[in-house]
Amino acid sequence: MLAKIGHLKVEIFKIKNRAGFAAVCFEHLTEGATAQEAYARIVKALRRSNRKQAG
Numbered sequence: 917m918l919a920k921i922g923h924l925k926v927e928i929f930k931i932k933n934r935a936g937f938a939a940v941c942f943e944h945l946t947e948g949a950t951a952q953e954a955y956a957r958i959v960k961a962l963r964r965s966n967r968k969q970a971g
Contacts, residue, residue: 919955921962928954 919926926941928951938947939954944961948954 917951921959924962926955926958 917928919928921941924941926939928937928939930936931938931947936947936949937951937954938945939951939958941958942962944958944965946954946957946961948957
């Protein structure tokens with residue numbers, strides 16, 4: 917499943933041998949119990965790294 921955050925592509929997929937989903941975007945990897953949770957966590961991770969670069 918592909919989603920987008922601005923111009924960045926987010927790939928969300930089911931993790932084999934585990935319960936849950938993962939999201940990968942711009943050298944970030946997050947996990948969540950649902951695809952929506954993984955997406956929300958990747959948004960937070962990108963926001964954090966964006967703040968770190970700006971400050």
